[in-house]
Amino acid sequence: MKILVTVKRIPDPDESLKFADGGVDYSASKWVPNAFDEYAVETALRLAEVAGSKERLAEVIVMSVCPQGQRQHVTQFLAMGAERGVVVDADDSTLDSITISKLIAEVARREEVDLVVAGKLSQDNEGNQIPQRIAGLLNWPQACFAAEVRREKDAKELTVSREVDDGVEIKKIPLPAVLSVDLRVVLPASVSNGVTAADHRYQEGARLASLRGITMAKRKKVQVHSLEDLGVQNSGSETTRAITPPPARPSGQIVASAEELVEKLKSEAKVL
Amino acid sequence: MSNVLVVLEFADGKLKSSCLPGITCAKQIADTNGGELHFLVLAAEPSPLAQAVAGAGLGATTVHTMASPAFEPFTAEAWADGIVAAVHATNASVVGGTASSSLRDALPRAAALLDAALTSEVTAVGAEAVLTRPISAGRALLEQASSGDVAFFTARGSEFPPTEGGGAAATVSELETAEVSTRGVSVVDIQKTKSTRPALSEADVVVSGGRGMREGDNFKVLEELTDLLGGALGASRAATDAGMVPPDLQVGQTGKIVAPNLYIAVAISGAIQHLAGMKGSKTIVAVNKDEEAPIFQVADYGLVGKWEEELPKILELVKAAKAG
Numbered sequence: 001m002k003i004l005v006t007v008k009r010i011p012d013p014d015e016s017l018k019f020a021d022g023g024v025d026y027s028a029s030k031w032v033p034n035a036f037d038e039y040a041v042e043t044a045l046r047l048a049e050v051a052g053s054k055e056r057l058a059e060v061i062v063m064s065v066c067p068q069g070q071r072q073h074v075t076q077f078l079a080m081g082a083e084r085g086v087v088v089d090a091d092d093s094t095l096d097s098i099t100i101s102k103l104i105a106e107v108a109r110r111e112e113v114d115l116v117v118a119g120k121l122s123q124d125n126e127g128n129q130i131p132q133r134i135a136g137l138l139n140w141p142q143a144c145f146a147a148e149v150r151r152e153k154d155a156k157e158l159t160v161s162r163e164v165d166d167g168v169e170i171k172k173i174p175l176p177a178v179l180s181v182d183l184r185v186v187l188p189a190s191v192s193n194g195v196t197a198a199d200h201r202y203q204e205g206a207r208l209a210s211l212r213g214i215t216m217a218k219r220k221k222v223q224v225h226s227l228e229d230l231g232v233q234n235s236g237s238e239t240t241r242a243i244t245p246p247p248a249r250p251s252g253q254i255v256a257s258a259e260e261l262v263e264k265l266k267s268e269a270k271v272l
Numbered sequence: 273m274s275n276v277l278v279v280l281e282f283a284d285g286k287l288k289s290s291c292l293p294g295i296t297c298a299k300q301i302a303d304t305n306g307g308e309l310h311f312l313v314l315a316a317e318p319s320p321l322a323q324a325v326a327g328a329g330l331g332a333t334t335v336h337t338m339a340s341p342a343f344e345p346f347t348a349e350a351w352a353d354g355i356v357a358a359v360h361a362t363n364a365s366v367v368g369g370t371a372s373s374s375l376r377d378a379l380p381r382a383a384a385l386l387d388a389a390l391t392s393e394v395t396a397v398g399a400e401a402v403l404t405r406p407i408s409a410g411r412a413l414l415e416q417a418s419s420g421d422v423a424f425f426t427a428r429g430s431e432f433p434p435t436e437g438g439g440a441a442a443t444v445s446e447l448e449t450a451e452v453s454t455r456g457v458s459v460v461d462i463q464k465t466k467s468t469r470p471a472l473s474e475a476d477v478v479v480s481g482g483r484g485m486r487e488g489d490n491f492k493v494l495e496e497l498t499d500l501l502g503g504a505l506g507a508s509r510a511a512t513d514a515g516m517v518p519p520d521l522q523v524g525q526t527g528k529i530v531a532p533n534l535y536i537a538v539a540i541s542g543a544i545q546h547l548a549g550m551k552g553s554k555t556i557v558a559v560n561k562d563e564e565a566p567i568f569q570v571a572d573y574g575l576v577g578k579w580e581e582e583l584p585k586i587l588e589l590v591k592a593a594k595a596g
Binding site: 013014016017019024096097098101120123124125126127128129130132133134135136137139140141142143144145147159162163164165166167168169170171172173174182183184187235236237238239240241242243244245246249250252253254255257258259261262264265266269271272 | 290347348349352372373374376377378379380381382383384385387388389390391392393402405406407408409410411412413414415416417418419420454455456457458459460461462463464465471473477501509513519520525526533534544551554555556557563568570571572573574575576577582585586589590593594
């Protein structure tokens, strides 16, 4: 089995935004991997590995569309345990969702992968649409917002618990398929592959790279593509008119007691 | 023709009220581009549903229906097929609806099949179909225009008032059923969270607890306040991750986006990702023992104190205020 995981780098979400000229100035930003992509890689590794042994049930490939020389996040994911990388040399900030999806779908096709795993959204753009688009382009089934992923031994399908508005939906999808993961997928028992012992508990969250992983990552293969050699043109369907700070909330007040609070909610805010 | 097509969702034979803000957003788009408002009903037997919606006078001129057993239960695969076929048949130039978990699942897939752009979680409609949406956990607003024959959108439910009925009735029009396929998927089960309270994203009042509540049992005092105010119970990610309450109560960038009249945050520090889910609320109250907690920066009323001491007092005072 082959699993392709889509990853991207984002400006550190804990840094404050610098607004300039109708946009945001990211020139001094620190770039970090998108948290949901870390969960996606963790999900893929849990599906691929047999915990406590060196046996692997699948090859995990990480893919990113990113500017040349800005591949630190790819190296980080290789250090976490992915086998190899595929990058598309392009400034992803200039590409729309249509184009990014086509690039990923084309790589999935060429690599003949069985599963694409993606984070449910990127913390910067918050589009929440790339995984669904990839599934559409490939004509594959999809399971989005996954909180739990189960595979029986050698099965050609996954059973996925999806977080939906009024609860949880259990969806079975045949492979090949696209999976988008929500944050609860990295709880200790959220992913099982039918081979790792059923009572195995992972450490919560995405794993950290080991020292050995970091050393090995430098030797792992990263294949480089361009838009041209993947046969994809930038569709340019989205135009940014402006990026502005949201209107600030008027500053509030600290009340001295529960009595004052309830009194003000009643007479001032008139919400009681 | 630049008609705006809204994809509707139903539960127990009735239009989901969560669809109404999406209709309002669609109407605003139709007003700016001069098109008509149309609805789409995808179901095994869509006629009675469509008749009821058409009669409700929600502003649409036509309610299109497409019938297929594959539309129930909902799957993104079959619905995307239906939506694509409906766009071709109706020549709609804009397609969307409220950003529910189903439409966030199906619309991008349909958009990809049509090579169309999609604007997610729209919060405002501007001139020339420029749509505004929050990015970076609500710390910036992106104004975006889309080109192409068709453009998709999802509307953030908390940012548009629900459309009210009572207008002119719409015509119901049956579309030919396209080739619709679930691609071999099956929905095994839907485990609905049972609650007698209003839905989080539609409630007038939301009372949320955070990490500082320490354990699930301690949420009882918040539930009492919630029920007294007729509101919905919420929680921060720290509280849901710790298993104090079910995950679908989570308010934040990765949970539900809410904008009630009154939001009461108890023992929540106010991480950026939580603020992203509630800072559109009209009145925000924060109770936290740490006076440096970032939640106080967005609160209209902040009370520095331990919830163990303050909540019972607040509960009694609200009871008295309600009685008076």
